[in-house]
Each structure stands twice: as C-alpha cells, then as structure tokens.
Amino acid sequence: MQATTNHKRSTGEILFDISIIILCVLIFLIVAYPLYFVIIASVSDQTLVSTGKVTLFPRGISFFGYEQIFQDMRIWIGYKNTIIYTVLGTLFNLLLTIPAAYTLSRPEFRARRFLMFFFVFTLFFNGGLIPTYILMKDLSLTNSMWVFILPFAVNVFNLIIARTFFEASLPKEIYESAALDGCTHFKFFFYIAIPLSKSVISVIALYYLVAHWNDFFTGLIYIHSNDLQPLQIILRDILLSNQVFSQGGGSGGSAGGYAQQFADQVKYGVIIVSTLPILIVYPFIQKYFEKGVMIGSIKG
C-alpha cells in the first residue's frame, strides 16, 4: 500500500496490511456478488441456474424473463405511476423543504429555535398508524394519487441537512451587505442561496427521489385500485406472492416445476428492471453523499 515511510516495515505491519486487503476483498465479494449474480441469472438458462451451474458468467443466454416483463401491462402501469409520484412528490418536497431550511438558517429570524423544535419533535413522537390512517380517510386522500405526494412533504433529516448547509455557506454578513443594496430575502434566496447550494439540493433531491421510488407502505395502506398502485406493490405481487404471469396460466404459478423455473427468471429480470433507474442515477451523485451526511451530522 503506502511506501512513503523510510524505515523498514516490520512483520507485524505487513501482516496488518495483508489482513486489511483480505478483509476488503471479502467485503467486496459479499456485497457485490449477489448483485452480480442476479444480473447473470436474469439472462441465463434457468435449468442451469437452478442446478447451480451459473456462477461466474451467464450460460445458455435467454431473454425469456425480459420478454415476459415487457409484455406485462402491470409492470408498465406501476412504472408509470411510480414515475408520476416520484417526479411530482420530489418537486413538492423540494418546494417546501428548501425555502423552510433557508428561513431556519437565518440568525435574525426570531422564531427559528421554536420552529426547529416544532419540526424535530415529530422525529420522536407521532400519532401512529391508525390516527394517521383515519386522517387520510377524512381528507379523502385514500385511493388517490395525492396520498403519495402531499403528506409528509417535509423530511426533518433533510431539512436539518439543508439548514446546516445554508448556515455554513451563507453567513449573516453576506445577507447584511446584500440587504444594504436593497436585496430582499426572496431575491437573496433565488439569486445567491440556491446557486451556491446546488450540491446539497441535489443530494436532498436524491434522498427524496429514492424514498418515493421505493415507497411500498403508502400503496399497501392507502390504495385499493389496481390502476393507482405504484411499482413496489406490483413487485410484491410478482416477487413474493408469485403472481408472475398476468396473462394466461392464471396467477400463482402453480403449474409445477416447469413454470417455477420461468417464474424465477421473470423475478431476476424484475429485480433488475425496477432497480436500474436508481442504480443509474446513483454513481453521478455519489460523490456528494459523504459531504451531505457530514453536514447533517454536525448538529444532531
């Protein structure tokens, strides 16, 4: 590893480095291999997969699973719904969170301490599932797309991260000198705060986006209509309830081992198809993560 020191490296140090390397290789394999396996299994002959013959490379290439997925209307309805909920939901999240975080970052705003407590309190105490459910019912939000978008538009962790960032990057003095030139908070927010905070805004946007994309709970509790179900509910039906083939053959995949093999290939494919968008976005924003998390942690 590092060869900058002049003195001779002791046996102990070499052993230490070797064990670190071994540990890292192990960690790499344990995390990466299952993900890699799903990819190769999704395009391999399922007889070979189920007998453990597919380990390093795909064998007996077959796209049967993907063909089935592309013909399955349920997946596309779920995909479409999830994209709508994710885009509108994330926009609404940002529209509420970012200006609120800016306000909470202004030292001259007298109500900030109280309002901070008002938000943070919801992290530790909540009404619980049933009162929340009844409220959604009373507001007629159940079985409507708005239940994915309007409630819980402010995530307190994200709010704290954004506020801390604004505090650190926009000291009081910058605003004061701008205010002397006649700059209002609105102008300052749009022309100075937002352009300076692109990195933290993109991290928070990603957090919200992933949360919406992966949201299973809302669909389970509040949606009854099949046309409104998000992708995760469809995935549950296919991956866990074994309702693999929507057309013909009926649901349940009960036609014995033959059908089960094809069902498994559909499952591997569905895992890939549903996770792909997030895995594509992720490497581009990854470099901001550490910064984002660190900023948020400065003030628990």
Place this chain on the structure above:
Amino acid sequence: MELKRDYQLWIMIIPAIVVVIIFNYIPMYGIQLAFRDYDFSRGLAGGAWRGLHYFSQFINNYQFWDLMRNTVIISITTIVLGFPAPIILALILNQVKWFRTKKLLQTIVYMPHFISIVVMVGLLNVLLSPNTGILGQLISKLGDTDINLLASTNSFVPVFVISDIWQHAGWNSIIYLAALSTVSPSLYDAAKIDGANKWKMILHIDIPALVPTIIILFILSMGNVLGTGFEKVFLMQNSLNLPVSEVISTYVYKIGILSNQFSYSSAIGLFNTVINFFFLVTMNWISKRNSDISLW
C-alpha cells in the same frame, strides 16, 4: 415591526409548517382514540370515553407476550449486531490508503442501501430458495439438510438481521468515515514516534475519535427499539415463520387496517410509542450522566 421585516421568511416557511401540522400534529390529537370508541361520524375526535379499556384488552390478550418477545428479540438483535457493523467497516475502509480502491469499495458497499425493501426480500426469496436458490443450495449442501431458511422459526431472525447488515452497514459507515476524516494526521505521526503500531493507533486514536458519533447514533437507535421496521418484517412473514415474526407493528396493521378495530389498534400503537420514548429518554439520561453527550 419584526413581522413586517421578516414577512418574506414567513412566506417561505409557512407551507412547511402547515403540512407538518396537518400530517404530523393532527394525528397526535387522534391518539385519544386509544381511550375512546371510534365513531365513524366523528373521525379523529372519537366517541364514548373508555379509559384504559383497550390497553387492558391488549395486555390480557393471549398473544401479548409473544408479540412483545418477538418485537424485542428482533430489535435487540438488530441493534446488538447491526450497530457495530458500520463502525467496524469504517475502521477497515479507513485503513485503505489507495484512493481509487477506496472509492470503488465505497461505491459497492453503499449500493444495497438503495434497493427497495420489496426487492430486498424478493432477492432473499430467490437466493435462499432451497431448491433453486444459489445460497439455499449451498447451505443445504454444507449442513446436509433440506432446511428452508425462509420458512423456519429458527432462521427468521438471523436472516432478517444479516440481510439488514448486508443492506445498510455500508451506508451507515459514511458518517463514521466522515468523523475519521477529521482526525488530525499529526496524531498519527506522534503515535508513530512513540512506537505505536497500526492496531494501537486504531485503538487509541480512531475509536476515541468516533465515540461522540457512536453515542449520538446509539441513543437514536435505542429510541426505535420497538419500532422495528414494519415493512421488512411484514414482507418476510409467511404462515410458517409467523410464531416468531409477528411483531407489534404488523399486529397493529392487521387489527387496525385489515379488521377495522381502530380504537384497539390505536391503543397498541400508543403502547409501542410510549415504550420507545421511554427507551430514548433513559438512554439519553444515562449518556448525559456518563459522557455529557445528549440529544437535548
């Protein structure tokens, strides 16, 4: 005067306040349903006063102790095994000095965090299936048994916890890595002069540097002792592992949402929240006394 000066700030924060009041604070008002009969026409305001009736109904329920035991076992195991995992991972990753290797490793270990819970449980199902899953087959061969890890009462908790660590340890290590990156290099140099080896540096420099972060995160995780993730438990449940996998949150869902016993399940939910809160306050108090680090 101040209101006039700050009116633009108020405009920026009021939408967030309104949403939090409606969706977070109004349900808190609905907690009183645990002490009243649910009345369809009155909604959250509730009907006739029943006092502690629904609480005693829950405590006297034949499932009460099973639910408590399952909830506590799953949460405590997740904390005991899951909490140290990201710390150890961060200490290991921190030893990798080769920039590109480190970045690659980090990219890989963060990745599972972004998989949805449904896909995660689906992944477990296909990989652990005793007939067709690659891991399931391996385990059958090693143990010379035909055990179905997904449907056994003995393996539910280990599968739950290990897969949780697999999914989140990497992501949770970020905050510890960030804390380690703030350690001054001069500390290591000084230790080197004193003849400390790398192991001793981890013990006497790295770990002490992490202690404040560890304590804060530990308090926060204690506050969730009984709040064990509803979704993953619910999705991993099947009729065979139900004796060990039914927890308070899944029970609340079944009683409340599926069978419409709103008042009874509100009481169970509140019971859960109060115990969580108690754990949180206790841990915070202990930490404040012993280390001066606390949430409030």
